[in-house]
Amino acid sequence: MNNATRSVAVVDDEESVGRAIQRLLKSVGIDSDVYTSGEAFLEALAASAPHAPSCVVLDIQMPGINGIEVQRRLGGTGIKCIVITAHDDTRVREQAQAAGAVAYLRKPFDDSALIGAVHAVLGVP
Structure with a gap:
């Protein structure tokens, strides 16, 4: 996991995504690490403590531990979540927002919307 204080983790089971x-993110000067499962991200997070990303871009629908469960497990860590999903569901959106998601983007999302959300979390003007 990246040791930078303003790092981003991307968790999506579709490696190409x-x-x-x-x-x-790199095109706007933001370093990130990519994980293809919630389990891989949580394991890397535990192994790299106390170095945690400032933000995680988190897919909701993944095999194994889904994004809502990852977000729940991050509660109290201070890691901000930007949720992305291909299947917008009102119930899931409400769960993500109740758990503190700072943004909820439906795939395919506008690049500027994602960059804006990440910049907001990182405190980049």
Whole structure:
């Protein structure tokens, strides 16, 4: 996991989506690490303590531990979540927002919306 104080983790079971988000973030000077499962991210987070990302871009629908469960497990860590999903569901949106998601974006999302959300979390003007 990245040791930078303003780092971003991208968690999406579709590797191509994770890499595309990583390239997008890199294009605006933001480093990120990509994980293809909630389990892989949580394991890396536990192994890298106390170095945690400032933000996680988190897919909701993943095999194994889904995004809502990852978000629940992050409660109290101070890690901000930006939720992304291909299947917008009112109940899931409400759960994500109740758990503190700072943004909820439906795939395919506008690049500027994601960059804006990440910049807001990182405190970038």
